[in-house]
Amino acid sequence: MAVTDIDILPNLRDLGGLPLAEGGSTRTGVLYRSALPAPGDARPTAVEQWPARTVVDLRSARECATREHPLQSKETTVHRISLLSDAEVAAPNQGARLADIYLGILTNAGERLVDVLQVAATAPGPVLLHCAAGKDRTGIAVALLLRTAGVAPDDIVADYMVTNQHMDAVLARLTRFAPELGQAHPNDRDLRGVVVEAIDGVLARWDNHPGGVHAWLRAHGATDDTIQGWNARFTE
Known part of the structure; x- marks a missing residue:
């Protein structure tokens, strides 16, 4: 069977x-990012090692x-760390600024972002976020891991x-592979792309926190060992 664009992650x-x-x-070979994986996806050529562990x-x-x-298998472990609640995902945005939604995630899910850092720092790699x-x-989660490691804001953007x-x-895949979202997708948050x-605003929140992003992480439960472990793993 021929591989079509919608079969590629x-x-x-x-x-x-x-x-x-x-x-x-x-x-x-440490950190990947993607949209939603789907059953039957072709093996991607965009990364060297696949699947992520x-x-x-x-x-x-x-x-x-x-x-x-x-992607769940004997070789791959999946960690579920929700950054938005079911209600937040399903509710119409009613014109809410994407910047405000992002800052809401920092306010409401800061400890869960620390959980993402913990997994990234300690679990077998490559680690895929989606x-x-x-x-x-x-x-947001990728930006946190990059900023923690010392990537400059302009390169993160x-x-x-x-x-x-x-x-x-991405939008074509959501229509086919996320039926659980019903008419919520594609929603106005997705249709406008990234902004x-x-x-x-997220990067400014971290950089303006006294002590920077590392202090922000500590304030939400991260340990120095986790921060240092991630940086040692991800940088060279």
Whole structure:
């Protein structure tokens, strides 16, 4: 059977090779990001090692409830860490600014973002982060891991904006592979793609926190060992 575009996991990339603000770069083969994996996906060519050995699924409980995760296997462990509640996912945005939604995640799910860091720092790699569209919840979690490791804000924003190149495929996949969301997808949050002001607000919140992003993480339950372990794993 021929492989079509909808059979290929969109917005998948290895976050290695990004420059660090103080020299060096992020290490390849450690951290991936993508949109929602689906049963029957073709083996991707965008990353070297597949499947990832650890998956962090950032969707809500209802989004995850209809089927077993397609990457769950003896070789791959899936961790479910919801960054938005079922109600928040299903509710119309009613014109809410994406920047406000992002800051709401920092306020309401800070401890769960620390859980993402803990998994990324300690679980077998590569580690794949995804949600439904792979843009908002994934964008925030990826930005946190990159900023924690010392990637400069401009490079984090550049990676975040790459997602807009994949939105046609992402929206087509959501229509086919996320029936549990009913008419909630594609919603206005997804249709507008990624918005630079939204991730800028997140990065500013971390950088303006006294002591920066590491202190923000500690305030939400992270340990120095976890922060240092992640940086040792992801940077070179």
